[in-house]
Amino acid sequence: MPIKEQLNAIEKNQEAIALAVTHAVLKLGVATLVRVHIQTPTKALFRFNGLLIGSDGQRFCYLQLPKLSAQQKKQYFGAGYRLRLHGVSADGSLIRFGGKVQGLMEAHHTLLCVELARDGASATPLRQDKRFNVELSAALSIDGKASVPVTIHDLSVGGCLFSYRAIGLQIDTEQNATLSLTGISASQALTMSGVILSHRLKGERYHCGLKFDDRAKSQSAWLVTNLDYDGEQYRLSIPHNDGEVTSSLT
Template identity: 25%
Template sequence: MNTNAITAKKSLVRVKEKIVMGLKVMDFIQHGTESSLEIVTPLGQRLNFKSNFIGFDEHQHIFFTMPLLSRAEYVEFFMEGFNVNIEGISEQGEGALVRFRTRIEHIIYKPINLLVFTVPQQAKLVLLRNETRYELQLQGNIQLSNRKLRVVLTNVSSGGCGYSYEAISPDFDIDQRIVLEVINSTNKNAYALSGIVRNGKKKLGKQTYGIVYDDPGQVNCRRLLSALMYDGTKYVFINPKQNHALAGL
């Protein structure tokens, strides 16, 4: 891998926890993802439920869907000013558990049900993965029984990778063996990332899966990483012309 990529790797500090401030917290929670919420009353009573993160605005508001609860629970726990602990999963980078405390600012029932919280001053990120995961957006293919499925390789690590595609079908089974082939359009080199499916989810018409490599998949992942460079936001294939031009400076 070139110098840019090596430098980017070394700059990733392996810490288990870190603090994120203000609106930056929202960058770590993907719209539409499910989070765990806990309302804490002034008397210390607690109510736990699931809700989907909708988004935020420039006025320091964050929005979540209203859960399906009993009328008694709404009366007892849904009061403006009550504290709320929120916990969600961030899929970025190494993956992290996002935890923060906020408070209920508005409870909206009409024209739609909506929970409005204030943006927290800070949040704690607890890293989940033991290996660095690198963000990508590379086109790939998975050979099915009757056709090739076009997918996007979204991230890679030394032990596995993630991919997604915008389609209702097909579905992949947990522990199903697949081969995700990525081809460098510049030199036509192919990288077969083989392994088994470990997890999957559907959201807004997009399917997302994660696989764990087998031995050949790990070898090809190392080959792939050696052909990539960091462009400031994600990893892309090294451009030989660009490297040649830089060498002449």
């Protein structure tokens, strides 16, 4: 099922929480990939992926647009055109809110200024399973490219949140990705695959949400059952076949 259909199905089956639109923008954070739907007065619909780069905390938010033709900008970005925006927050919620096109700013990148709607913002949890705070080292592979080191910060049976240094690798939502735990013996190698649901810049690191596919869930379930709590966070303790704990990953 395509990601758009998955998100729509989740929103129908899970309870959406109403929240102030300014709060919705803050939950998405800075440098977050979002999906935007613009409707013209003639009911034409234009969809694209943009980068939420911030807001004034009151009436407006700002998006970096992809490369668009002059004709597309003229046809679909008229002042006052209504739009809907959705993205996935760091806590794994689908955030949706509306607004109107205020105007375009042309510089090195094209920026869209959006006047926020006063109501209609919502947050719908995407991950209902219990999450465990961890610090696990892994290698990330996307589309056959060379792997990069990442840190997994929270883990559940259905997915995880990981981060990597903001250099080199380009990641988009809806891309397939694979995480392989590092620092464990080859006989205990664990690889989990899935699809990227969120991607945002926080400080000097990108933070990404990964939704595991059905095959990976058996691996993540095994990981969860082998987590030990040390009073601050969960650590992975991998036993020999006889049950003896031999190592602890941080």
